[in-house]
């Protein structure tokens with residue numbers, strides 16, 4: 001019986017666990033996650049707009065563990081030793097025959113602790129609850145969303161939806177460091193989105209970022225100062241701390257470079273946001289459908305590796 005450890009019960013890790021659960025005679029699966037619940041992340045911005053109960057966005061991993069027959073350890077992985085096949089949490093060390101790193105990504109504050117202290121983020125259902133509370137207390141005079149990517153725009157439009165009624169008068173502004181929102185999209189799409197944002201009374205400040213935050217005031221690089229604003233940070237993500245410490249090839253977001261079979265080493269696979277690999281002269285962006293596809297591919301390759309069969313190429 002081979003011991004498989006999966007780090008992360010997101011879309012990738014859970015897909016792997018589901019496929020491996022059909023091979024219970026060959027593998028014993030342990031899934032480690034620092035959260036108690038699987039979080040359905042794409043729903044988070046909509047949840048702000050519709051005030052969806054956060055319980056509908058999460059699912060207990062202990063229930064999934066019973067359903068799919070894996071062991072669940074609710075702990076934070078702080079280190080991995082790829083040479084000795086060991087995973088370390090604060091409370092124990094575990095040995096594996098095969099490892100899948102599927103620990104996803106988290107908000108990147110680029111080392112700016114002051115912004116981190118002052119800003120809201122959107123990494124899980126718990127963060128939505130904090131934003132709800134902030135809105136309901138009604139103390140903020142305006143809302144600033146840092147980052148004009150897909151998620152930033154989704155947050156801004158959902159906030160506007162949420163503000164209809166008594167909060168309607170409050171300003172919502174997207175702050176974007178680049179010269180346009182939605183970076184790589186074609187111009188006509190950016191124009192279309194821009195017009196709709198204008199109709200919704202969502203402002204956009206381009207070529208602008210935060211200069212400093214002091215006594216609740218947010219100073220922008222264009223000289224504008226916002227007082228008493230709720231700051232929601234959506235300006236990029238990175239992989240977690242234990243990946244930072246791994247001495248392996250990574251891209252600027254800290255995603256681990258894998259081969260076309262999703263292997264980092266002979267017995268360590270990577271999938272989802274934590275991974276990147278050559279794909280049609282580029283690489284896949286962070287998204288649910290790719291994470292699921294990669295999770296399934298990694299599972300099949302773990303099984304094939306145990307059975308001495310040829311691996312499945314992610315391009316197939």
Ligand SMILES: Cc1cc2nc3c(=O)[nH]c(=O)nc-3n(C[C@H](O)[C@H](O)[C@H](O)COP(=O)(O)OP(=O)(O)OC[C@H]3O[C@@H](n4cnc5c(N)ncnc54)[C@H](O)[C@@H]3O)c2cc1C
Nearest residue numbers: 008010011012033034041042077103104272273286287288
């Ligand atoms: C607000 C938001 C909106 C999004 N909207 C969309 C969308 O509309 N469409 C789309 O395709 N994608 C969307 N995405 C991206 C998508 O959610 C991710 O690409 C996807 O969740 C990645 O899956 P994953 O399994 O790699 O990681 P995740 O789903 O992030 O899961 C990783 C898991 O690993 C656990 N973990 C992390 N570090 C550790 C550790 N050290 N120890 C133990 N456990 C750990 C985490 O707790 C988490 O449960 C959105 C993301 C966000 C944040």
